Amino acid sequence: MPNQSDLLTHHISQQFNHELEELRNNLLSMGGMVEKQVSDAIESLINADSDLAIVVCEKDNDVNFMEIAIDQECSRILARRQPAASDLRLVLACTKVATDLERIGDEAAKIARFAIKLSEQGEAPKGYIETRHIGSHVSQMTQDALNAFARFDAEKALAVAKEDKAVDREYKSATRELVTYMMEDPRSITRVLNIMWVLRSLERIGDHARNIAEYVIYLVKGTDVRHIGLKRMQEEVFDNHLND
Amino acid sequence: MPNQSDLLTHHISQQFNHELEELRNNLLSMGGMVEKQVSDAIESLINADSDLAIVVCEKDNDVNFMEIAIDQECSRILARRQPAASDLRLVLACTKVATDLERIGDEAAKIARFAIKLSEQGEAPKGYIETRHIGSHVSQMTQDALNAFARFDAEKALAVAKEDKAVDREYKSATRELVTYMMEDPRSITRVLNIMWVLRSLERIGDHARNIAEYVIYLVKGTDVRHIGLKRMQEEVFDNHLND
Numbered sequence: 001m002p003n004q005s006d007l008l009t010h011h012i013s014q015q016f017n018h019e020l021e022e023l024r025n026n027l028l029s030m031g032g033m034v035e036k037q038v039s040d041a042i043e044s045l046i047n048a049d050s051d052l053a054i055v056v057c058e059k060d061n062d063v064n065f066m067e068i069a070i071d072q073e074c075s076r077i078l079a080r081r082q083p084a085a086s087d088l089r090l091v092l093a094c095t096k097v098a099t100d101l102e103r104i105g106d107e108a109a110k111i112a113r114f115a116i117k118l119s120e121q122g123e124a125p126k127g128y129i130e131t132r133h134i135g136s137h138v139s140q141m142t143q144d145a146l147n148a149f150a151r152f153d154a155e156k157a158l159a160v161a162k163e164d165k166a167v168d169r170e171y172k173s174a175t176r177e178l179v180t181y182m183m184e185d186p187r188s189i190t191r192v193l194n195i196m197w198v199l200r201s202l203e204r205i206g207d208h209a210r211n212i213a214e215y216v217i218y219l220v221k222g223t224d225v226r227h228i229g230l231k232r233m234q235e236e237v238f239d240n241h242l243n244d
Numbered sequence: 245m246p247n248q249s250d251l252l253t254h255h256i257s258q259q260f261n262h263e264l265e266e267l268r269n270n271l272l273s274m275g276g277m278v279e280k281q282v283s284d285a286i287e288s289l290i291n292a293d294s295d296l297a298i299v300v301c302e303k304d305n306d307v308n309f310m311e312i313a314i315d316q317e318c319s320r321i322l323a324r325r326q327p328a329a330s331d332l333r334l335v336l337a338c339t340k341v342a343t344d345l346e347r348i349g350d351e352a353a354k355i356a357r358f359a360i361k362l363s364e365q366g367e368a369p370k371g372y373i374e375t376r377h378i379g380s381h382v383s384q385m386t387q388d389a390l391n392a393f394a395r396f397d398a399e400k401a402l403a404v405a406k407e408d409k410a411v412d413r414e415y416k417s418a419t420r421e422l423v424t425y426m427m428e429d430p431r432s433i434t435r436v437l438n439i440m441w442v443l444r445s446l447e448r449i450g451d452h453a454r455n456i457a458e459y460v461i462y463l464v465k466g467t468d469v470r471h472i473g474l475k476r477m478q479e480e481v482f483d484n485h486l487n488d
Contacts, residue, residue: 064471072469075336082326092319095336099343113402179434200246200444225317227308 016081020090023073024150027094027101030066034101037063037108038142038205042135044094044112045198046128048119056112063105070098086222093219097149099209100215104142107201108206114194126181126188127195130174134202137167141209148213158237160213162230167206174199232241260325264334268394271338271345274310275390280347281307281352282386282449286379288356289442290372292363298452300356307349314342330463337463341393342457344452348386351445351452358438370425370432371439374418378446381411385453392457398464402481404457406474411450418443 037056044053075085083091085201141163148156175196182192217225217237225233281300288297318339321327327335383406392400419440426436459470461481469477 004325061471068468073334075332078322078336079328079332079350086325088319088323092315092322092339095339096343099340179437182426182433183430186427186433189426189433193423224312226312227305 004206015200019073019081020083020087022093023070023077023094026066026070026073027097027161028146028150030063030070030098030101031142031149033059033063033066033138034105034108035142035146037105037112038135038139041108041111041115042139045115045118046132048115048122050116053112053115053119057109057116060109063102067098067102071095074098086219089219089222093149093215094189096215097212100211104205104208107205110201111198114198118191118194121191125180127174127192127199130170130177131195131198131202134167134170134174134199134206136211137163138202138205141167143204143210145209145212145216148216149219152216152220154217154237157213157216157220159236161233162218164206164210165230167203171199171203171206174186199203249382253343254484263321263325264327264331267314267321267338268334270310270314270317271341272390272394274307274314274342274345275386275393276458277303277310278349278352279383279386279390280354281349282379282383283350284357285355285359286376286383288323289359289362290376291364292359294360294363297356297359297363297429299475301353301360304349304353306344311342311346313389315339318342330466333463333466337459340459341456342387344455348449348452351449354445355442358442362435362438365435371418371422371443374414374421375439375442375446378411378414378418378443381407381414382453385411385450386456389456389460392460395461396460396464398461401457401460401464402478404461405454405461405477409474411447415443415450 037059040052041056043049044056059073074091077091081087141160144156144163145160147153148160178192178196178199182189211226214233216225217223217233221236221239223236225236228236276381283301284296287293288300298350318335321335322332325331384405388400388407389404391397392404422436422443426433455470458470458477459478461467465480465483467480469480472480
């Protein structure tokens with residue numbers, strides 16, 4: 001099995017190496033930006049900080065334009081360099097991951113918009129503890145997925161995919177609790193619904209982090225592990241066979 | 245401006261023509277499958293038909309595997325044929341559209357799962373008229389986006405992107421109504437919440453149809469029109485300049 005750190009350093013053309021390295025760095029910068037958007041959105045919600053929430057909404061544009069820039073870079077490399085094997089997978093994974101990062105950014109902006117609404121309504125409703133908990137869980141997943149990408153680490157990516165199940169459980173349990181709360185105090189319905197939408201966004205962020213993790217496994221192992229279930233995904237990751 | 249029907253018929257290699265044609269046909273088949281999933285999911289909900297809902301849930305796997313198959317085809321074509329210009333855009337658009345179709349399929353399966361829950365709870369709650377209305381709206385959008393793709397029709401794609409605004413308005417108004425209803429009758433909260441999740445899924449389907457429409461414009465016009473707003477998108481579509 002070839003050394004995975006070689007994935008980026010095997011080209012005769014220095015210029016091509018440089019382009020792939022830059023693509024990867026840009027994707028990781030976009031990832032860093034999105035990570036911060038998620039944590040700022042959660043902070044703005046918990047602290048009823050509408051100034052911070054407004055910043056998150058504004059910065060969503062920067063995230064969007066990074067997606068476009070990365071896709072442009074990908075199609076330029078495909079047209080000029082005609083990459084094959086692991087280079088092709090790197091380019092394809094970058095364009096897919098960029099889409100998921102952009103969607104995570106969208107969810108962060110949605111959370112920030114609810115933070116503005118909720119700060120206007122004053123008084124923290126129930127559900128903030130769950131928000132903080134699930135929020136830090138999916139932030140960690142996003143960060144881990146990006147670290148796995150940076151290090152071409154399929155095992156770390158597998159761990160992220162597994163975490164998504166835990167987030168789904170936490171989300172369901174938090175939702176059930178909020179429904180009970182709404183029934184007991186119908187005047188709180190509007191506010192509690194806003195928290196439910198926030199939890200939904202967080203759960204979606206977990207899904208996108210899992211998608212990113214799946215692309216990392218594709219990139220490193222050469223196998224598309226979407227939709228095959230965790231058990232078979234694990235077999236693929238621990239299989240020593242590398243497609244090229 | 246070249247005849248757009250030439251987009252697929254300008255290759256010296258008959259075999260390459262054939263591969264691109266097949267890729268496009270497979271994407272359109274996947275689209276047809278997903279369209280049916282959406283309409284069946286809505287039907288199963290409205291008619292409390294849990295048998296049909298179960299079929300939708302089961303067929304989601306077929307949709308998932310079509311996504312994987314199309315992505316495999318795309319990367320095979322990229323590796324072997326090294327497409328450029330409009331061929332490259334076609335391949336990239338196919339891989340992006342396949343992802344959106346798969347997500348539409350996911351939302352249809354979610355709706356079907358709620359249909360099963362709601363049919364167990366008996367008695368149609370409020371919100372079904374809105375569900376039917378928004379449901380047929382986003383079904384039409386999905387169909388129009390796929391027709392635009394089949395005909396390389398950027399103007400039709402622009403019309404789909406515009407429709408998404410109308411769906412967002414309908415969604416907001418339906419949600420507001422359901423909140424009022426929950427407040428008036430807190431015993432209905434659980435059931436009405438299920439309808440709200442369904443509406444949310446329908447609204448997401450509209451977003452994905454818009455994404456597909458944006459990729460059609462990219463394919464035909466060579467310009468990435470994501471995140472630039474409808475006004476500038478319109479300018480791009482009616483601009484006679486074609487990038488290659």
